[in-house]
Amino acid sequence: MSDTYCPLIQDMVKSNETVKQVNMVTVSIHGLVSAFGIFENLLILWVIGFHVPYSVLSIWILNLAVSDLLATASLPIFTYYLAQGSTWNMGPIFCKIHSAIFFLNMFVSGFLLATISLDRCLVCLRPVWAQNFRDVRMAVVVCISLWILAFLNTVPYYLFRGTIKRQDDRIMCYYNFMQFAREGNSTEDCGIWQDATASSKFIIAFLLPLVAIVGSYVTVSSSITRRGRRRTYRFFRLVVAVVVSFVLCWAPYHLFCLLEAIAHYRPELRQFVARGMPVAASLAFINSVLNPVLYVFSCPDFMAKIRQSLSKVMESVLVEDLDDVCRRRSTTRSSVSELLQRGQRLCSAPSHNNSVGQDEDPSVF
CATH class of the missing domain: 1.20.5 (Single alpha-helices involved in coiled-coils or other helix-helix interfaces)
Incomplete structure (x- = not known):
């Protein structure tokens, strides 16, 4: 591995500071999210897998729970990394795999949340078409396609990720764009790769799903309004909760990714980005806990299934x-x-x- 890195990474390599206060907050958040998220998503997989007849909506929720379970199950590893003073002791390959799980969940969650919203919009606006063509087989094909698309978007982040040794002997698990930089154009290529990864994540995993979610629910809400105010109010609360949770969980992470790209040209931002990125990533993981609460536990029928299943056990x-x-x-x-x-x-x-x-x-x- 080359001894030279991109400007942002060089500053991180030379830094001997361990922000223990921020790390303790992050460790605490990760521990709580991981414990509750693993239990919550396992419960959903168990109920849907064994006690709920397969339907289009159950296929969406099942895949969302699998994605969220992968994310929450990987949290203890990152928690251990932070608790050790932000040093990675599990090798470069596992560094790539662990990071790929995070990005895979990021893309799959965004795609599935957008798909669920579009599906609800389609059922509301085109009920005849949905009755004839919307079935479990179609949902399975769509989910497989979304997983493949998410996997393809994750590949670059797997390739760029690597272990980097600091001057204080701590090891980072972070981007190493320099390994793909052209000789003589390393600084320019670092900026290009940094801008490309930050902007692509923001557009594909955040902006487009957000537009799909908001656009679908606005369309559905306007359609439901013509049928009665009471139903519109209940639906409006769910819409607000979905949009707010998605924005609050993922917006800080993508904001810091964009700031990280800007920090390549603005050195005064690098310390701020290094401090805030772990906390922003922790907030992103919280979305894996909120998804089941919003889409599953808010459904009375599903809660009844859980109570029936637990009582039967x-x-x-x-x-x-x-x-x-x-x-x-x-x-x-x-x-x-x-x-x-x-x-x-x-x-x-x-x-x-x-x-x-x-x-x-x-x-x-």
């Missing part, structure tokens, strides 16, 4: 325990009854049969 556990106790009691009672009957036969037997007691002592009864 507890009921089966209790029934198994009770059956086990009953079997043990039944076995014990039958054994005692059998022994009492044998004792009564021995006590009432003639004296010349007492030789049997050599094998079975009747005094034990």
Whole structure:
């Protein structure tokens, strides 16, 4: 690996400062998000996979839960990285894989949230077409296509990612654009790659999904308004929650990515970007926890399924325990009854049969 890096990375390599206060906040956020997100998304996968008939909406939510589960499951690794003082000890390949999971979730989440919004808009505006062509098979094909598209968009970030050793012997897991820079044009190429990655993430994973979400819900809301105010108000609350959560979780991250690209030309911004990027990434991960809350747990039917599923599990556990106790009691009672009957036969037997007691002592009864 080359000993020279892009200007922003060079400043990070020379920095010996560990922002412990920011790291502790980030570690705490990551720990809470990871624990709750893993449980939450596993619960959704369990309920949809075993207790809910497959439908178009369940396919959307199932894929969204898989993506969010991957993101939240990778959080403990990044939490460990931060807790160790922002030093990566798991090798360059795992650095690439861990970073790729984050970006894969970023693209898949944006694509799926936009797809769910467009699907609802289509059902509302074209109910006949939706009835004839909207089915589970179509949803599966769309989801596979979205995963492939997200994977292709993730590949550049996998290639650019690498481990970089600082002067204080800490190891970063970050971009290393210099490994693809042309000789003699390294600084210019660094700026080009930095601008390209930041702008492409912002447009593909944030701006376009946001436009699709807002545009779809505005269209649906205007259509529902003609049917009655009460339904519009309930729908409006969900729309506001979806848009606000998406913006609050992902806007800070993309803002810092754009600032990071600007910092290539504005050195005074580099320290601010280095401090704020971990916190912004943590907020982005929170979206993996909010997605199920907004799209799944807000649905009364799904909550009823969860309660039914949990009650069935507890009921089966209790029934198994009770059956086990009953079997043990039944076995014990039958054994005692059998022994009492044998004792009564021995006590009432003639004296010349007492030789049997050599094998079975009747005094034990």
